[in-house]
Amino acid sequence: MHSLDLPDDSDRALSHLEMHLIHRPDDLAGHTRRVMLAQRLDDADAIYGALVDLFIALAERGAGLKSMLLSRTVLQLGQPQRLFLARHLGGGVSAEAPVQPPARRAVLTRGLIGCATPTF
16 A cells, blocks of 8 residues: 555554554654544544654655645644644654654554652
8 A cells, every 4th residue: 555545444444554654764754644534533532643653754855745744633632632743843753752642543652651740
């Protein structure tokens, strides 16, 4: 699957792309397909996880692609997710950095997901 066409079995394709991107984090077409599939499913957690992974993969590069995909999905994300991604458009996200709010569907994070301080 190399085109940007969306398959009928989007849930399964989304899971496949998540697994694929663990091994091929440099596959920008795969990241783009994943964001578009998550958008098609109207799954805010999957969209946010896919964008966090794209921001990790691109680091400080690809501001245009990151901005375009964020703008296509912005209405499906909550304000905290939008703010986190907007703050990281230029510099990207480090795989080791805390992601707040948590990106449960991100597959490239190696650091803390959530806050670094305990909440009581």
